[in-house]
Amino acid sequence: MKKPSLLIQLVLSFFVVVIGFLGLIGVTYYQTTSQAITEVTVQATQNSIKQGGEFVHSYLQKLQQTSSSLVVNPTLRAYIESPTTANKQNFVQMMQTLLEADRDLVAATLVTRSGEVISTDTELDMKTSSDMMKESWYQKAIEDEAMMPVLTPARLTQFANHKEEWIISVTQEVSDANGQNLGVLRLDIGYETLETYLDKLELGSTGFTFIINDQHQFVYHPENKVYSSQVEMDRLKPYIAVKNGFSDNHEKYIYQYKIPDSNWTVIGVASLNGLHTLQSKILSSFVGLGIVSLIVCCLSIWFILKRWISPLKHLQQVILKVGQGDSNIRAQEVGAVELVDLSRQFNTMLDQINVLMTEIKQNEQSIRQYELQALASQINPHFLYNTLDTIVWMAEFNDSQRVVDLTKALAKFFRLALNNGNELISLKDEIDHVRQYLFIQEQRYGEKLQYDIEELAKYDRFTLPKLILQPIVENAIYHGIKPVDRPGKIRLTVSEADQHIKVTIFDNGKGFSQDQSAVKSMLSSGVGLQNVDQRLSLFFGEDYQMTIQSEEDRYTKINLFFPKG
Template sequence: MKRYPLLVQLISYVFVIVIALITTLGLLYYQTSSRNIRQLIERDTRQSIRQSSQFIDAYIKPLKETTSVLAKNSEIQDFASQIHQENDKQVLQLMKMVLATNSDLQAAVLVTKDGRTVSTNPQLIMKTSSDMMAEPWYKAAIDRQAMPILTPARQLSLSSKKEWVVSVTQEVVDAAGHNLGVLRLDIAYPTIKASLDQLQLGRQGFAFIVNDKHEFVYHPKKSVYSSSKEMAAMKPYLAIQNGYTKDKTSFVYQKLIPNSQWTLVGVASLDQLHRVQRQIFWSFLGTGLLACLICGFATVLVLRRWIRPIQQLQQVILAIQKGDRQLRAQETGSPELTDLAQQFNALLDQIDSLMVAVADKEKAIGQYRLQALASQINPHFLYNTLDSIIWMAEFNDSKRVVEVTKSLAKYFRLALNQGNEYIRLADELDHVSQYLFIQKQRYGDKLSYEVQGLDVYADFVIPKLILQPLVENAIYHGIKEVDRKGMIKVTVSDTAQHLVLTVWDNGKGIEDSSLTNSQSLLTRGGVGLKNVDQRLKLHYGEGYHMTIHSQSDQFTEIQLSLPKMHELMADDTQENE
């Protein structure tokens, strides 16, 4: 699982919170605005349809009154009753005068019961018969009992002009109420159309009029009158009295026009709502993006300042892991981070104190081990050397007694080294030379040795008593175990980084071929050799290493690789002196 930095995580959390907040507010505002706009559309639609209904009623009322007045006119009744059949010109003149008073009146037609007609349109072609009571349109007019009737929209197919009109038809009766004929006025659409076109029903909204049989009286799209498909498309609107269509794209409101069989249907499109919804969406989207950018920028600035102490603390920890233990965390930032840095620094100080205490203890342990080594070596070695001197004295070999005694004295003087733990390389080589000289007095021709140093490293300072245990190991575990003449070589060499001290012997070697590392030889070599290895590791750390080469019954070679610290150690020695 991929781990992301704290800054990235916090910024992500802030972005999620900001987006969630803006989304929530946007949805609430969206819902509230949509509801308010819907209510506004509903209110405006109802109000507009009511006003238009009243206007149409006021518009139709005088037309119906005009029709009634004409139907009761004496000249028209006389002509229809066949009393004065020759006055058709006076009737025509009367109807033309009525048409002249209203530009919406397209034509006036009088049809008598016996099929005679008088029309203001000379091109009128009307189906008549001697018994007009059998004609449907004629019967529909007289069924209203001398009351005006509004007919649905129709095209003036009875004339050469193909215009859509509605008609006001009224029965003409005599004083006794007997049918004499039917009078019809054809009304054009301009006034009704102008009134309904002014309705604020949205870009896709419209209004239309139907009668009580759901026949279209008016529709802004005239093709509806003749297209059954388009008529069928209007039926869903007729099924809704006051509400929304199934797809929620339109609001429908119906209002019965007073004093008529007509119903005004208003279909308000919700494009205003959709437009506002789009505006809200894009506004909140833009606001959200801007808010995210501002919040993101501000968050980065704030969080960087807040996280910087944590990052600095992390860098200090990494540096300390690499060995730079002098660094300390900056005690800055929030109170919590300041307390954390203070506690961390206090912990580092405590660790340093413990490490100093441990180092002092290990140094003391090293000194105790060195003293223990000297106490282990000196009595045993001194006993054997004194035994050899006594033996020489018994044989009156005074010269050798003097030489061995001087060598022994010099050996102990170099070993003590005025109480210093460190010694010059030349003195360490001299010390091991005195040891080998004394041992040769005991072993005679069985032991030969060579000690070879490098003048350039004569003053190189090293811990004392590191070669004598290796030489002792070579004698007791190597030379002493074979019957041939033994040879021990102590040499000094160098590499680019190390000074190499080598102790070689042609003794027994290591019998087990698997024992080829320093640990195996340390196990065989005893306490003295182990102490040397531990002391050098404690002093030099990882810069020191021991290398062992051996072949069974052939040789053993031990190499001590010491880091070149000549100048530093020499200065330390001078200060101690």
């Protein structure tokens, strides 16, 4: 699998780091914000419940003050001491006036020790009976040693207008100067004021407030069915059990406020749906903001890194081109300080490499020149020995003219071989050099050797190393024609082949098979052919090529391909 680029790796690394950083910040921010919001919500709930409790406390104080002032009212005392019709009417009139002045009072009832009942509720007034003194509220009032008003739990009452209404009552004993019981006064209070105030407390969408006494009896609840349904009452018990804390998996917060100078406790059940909604919005907002920030950061870092890495890409391309052989190209010294310094050092290195390459090339040329000279020195003694041997042979037969002709040919041969000390020679002179050599060999072998030379005038001035054709011709004579018993012929031709100049040396001699071992043997047989191949490879390089074609006992053809350029 292909490894991603440096830019992709950096962007991905930055992406992971930003994701981790945003995640850490998000979790911390969310937890901190949620905790702060929770604390604010809890504090607001507590303040609301406290305000509600203080309102109820003030409300009760007013009722208790009303009750305490009534039990010592002269009109009430006058009726108890003298229950005449006039005193009764005066008392009832006073109570009616009181009910009209205070909308929270639903009814007022006086039960005397003798069992007489006077009430603003006419239906209750007709039920004069000693049974009224057996009511729990009556007994509770006369048992209160502090002679203070007594609060009773909520109860359902049907009044003269046949309307049923849930009320609470404030009862207080009426006694004489000696503390002897004269009766009990009860004020029935409706829920209107409590409902109006308590229901306005901000406790969430499903929050509510209720009041209980010390016996966990319900004094007030916004839903009246709670008073008559045991199931509903049981449902509220978990809230009563929690003093100050969370319930329903943190869906509700409960706070209890004990009302001073009473046995009532206000319990607020705050709904945290709004809190959770706010937390969800905060989380969603942060996630959305985080995604936008992440995209912006990634795009920004993409462009920044791309611009920063651009000089590195350029440097990479320069390195590739240098590797492909372009030694003149140089890196641009742009970008960050480090990259500028890197490019400058790289360019300096290329300059130094060029200097070293120039020196190496010069050294190689010198070495190649020495090698060419060394190889040429191997040929001259070899050929000279053979030629002198031929001259000696002719002299022994007193053939002076042939000796003269052969000596002249040998002189021209060596004049061309020496070439005024130059290692390079024109193709025309090199072929003339071969012509002198073949003339000398023809004098030696007589009718056994014939030769033919075909030149191409347009390439007469083509330059090549000297002494490269004569060794091949020599090899053809000694290893091709000499071993056979028939007349031999050597043909040297110059022709064109695509981008090369083709020089062919043909002989009709011994030949050999075309297997690789025979070719290797052919190249290694004597110094001549191998010497020529090495010299031409050193001079022309890869553009030069030698091919050998042969058929056993028929011919051998060696083709030399020289690049025209």
